[in-house]
Amino acid sequence: MSIELRHLRSFLAIAEEGSVTRAAARLHLTQPAVSRTLAAVEKHLGTRLVDRSTHHLALTAEGRIFRDKAAAAVAAFDEALDPTRLRRWPLRLGHAWSALGPFTTPLLRRWEREQPQTPLELLRIDDRTAGLARGEVDAAVLRGQVETPGLVTELLFMEPRVAAVTSDGPLAVKDELTLSDLAAGPVLVNPVSGITTLALWPEEERPVSAVTVTNTDDWLAAIAAGRGAGVSVVSTAEMHPHPGVTYRPLPDAPPVPVLLAHRVGPQHPALPALRDMARELTRQD
Structure with missing residues (x-):
């Protein structure tokens, strides 16, 4: 059969x-x-x-x-078989949050100038591979280590981490924070698309508890409400400001790799152009 x-x-x-x-x-x-x-x-x-x-x-x-x-x-x-895509074949770029950070707008504007025949669709999908493993996108910007079978990844740059704390809380008055500063209270963890787990802390300094959320919006709301602190990357602070959340540098936490990923096998014909453009824009000499 x-x-x-x-x-x-x-x-x-x-x-x-x-x-x-x-x-x-x-x-x-x-x-x-x-x-x-x-x-x-x-x-x-x-x-x-x-x-x-x-x-x-x-x-x-x-x-x-x-x-x-x-x-x-x-x-x-x-x-x-989607008839709406026969005339123009968009290139779908997924991300779970913050896309390429400060490089996002330059990428979209340059793509519009240099590749007008191929629309670039930026799609936020709350998933560890931003929809790539399920075939919802052609490529994805991913953060952290990716172990999903069948994906090819390329390192674009390393991104520093930041702490996110309640704006009217005692940690917000400090210029920078350490992992041990956050260990006394609950930490917000997003197992769906986030990169922070309790394993980020040394075993002897791990937070007393964790609060689980499933997306960036709920993560921000929980921090603003004083339910705990979070750890993310600098792009989150730039692209997701919130009146109830204060971001502070977290210099003792290791930086996060930002990757461009695609599936093994047939690819969108415009993917090489996207890869070249992302490399050029994020190159750090």
């Missing part, structure tokens, strides 16, 4: 819904039909994609990898 696009869509529905029953309802199919489709995909690949040993359906490690590949394949298919 050959695997078709419908098999991928069924598997993705299962992965997103976390249930064969809900996936079947979403696809307007019967539960047995969706179960047979899943079994056919697993048989074709020779591995289990879904763990059925618990009360809640969960993807196996192989299932998570296949989910990303299947999502990219479906997105590429839908993109190819």
Whole structure:
């Protein structure tokens, strides 16, 4: 039996819904039909994609990898058949927050001048790979170490870190802060798209607790409300000012690599031009 696009869509529905029953309802199919489709995909690949040993359906490690590949394949298919994109093929550049920081506007303006035939779409996607692994974008600006299979990355520059604290709190009066200054209170952590974890601190100085958020807007709101402090990069301070948040240099924290990434395999024809332009604009002699 050959695997078709419908098999991928069924598997993705299962992965997103976390249930064969809900996936079947979403696809307007019967539960047995969706179960047979899943079994056919697993048989074709020779591995289990879904763990059925618990009360809640969960993807196996192989299932998570296949989910990303299947999502990219479906997105590429839908993109190819979108009639609105036949005349002009935009280059989609994803980012989770702050894009290229101070280089963002120069990049967009220069692209408009030099590549007017190819629109450059800047898309903020709250995801560790800014939508790249799922095929939602053609390239992405990523921060921190990237271990997602199937991606190629290139270092553009290293970015210093900053602390973000409540503007009317005691830490805001200091000119600069240290990691130990932040360890006494909760720290805001974004496991969806952020780069800061408690592992940033030495084991003996780790913060007493962490508060989880899922995007930059909630991160800022929580800091302004006094729920904890955050750690980010200087571009965040420049591109996300907030009246209730004060940013301070954090010189004892290691800088963050800023990467340009794309998927292995076929690429948008304008990607080399984007790569060259990003290199030139961010070059630090």
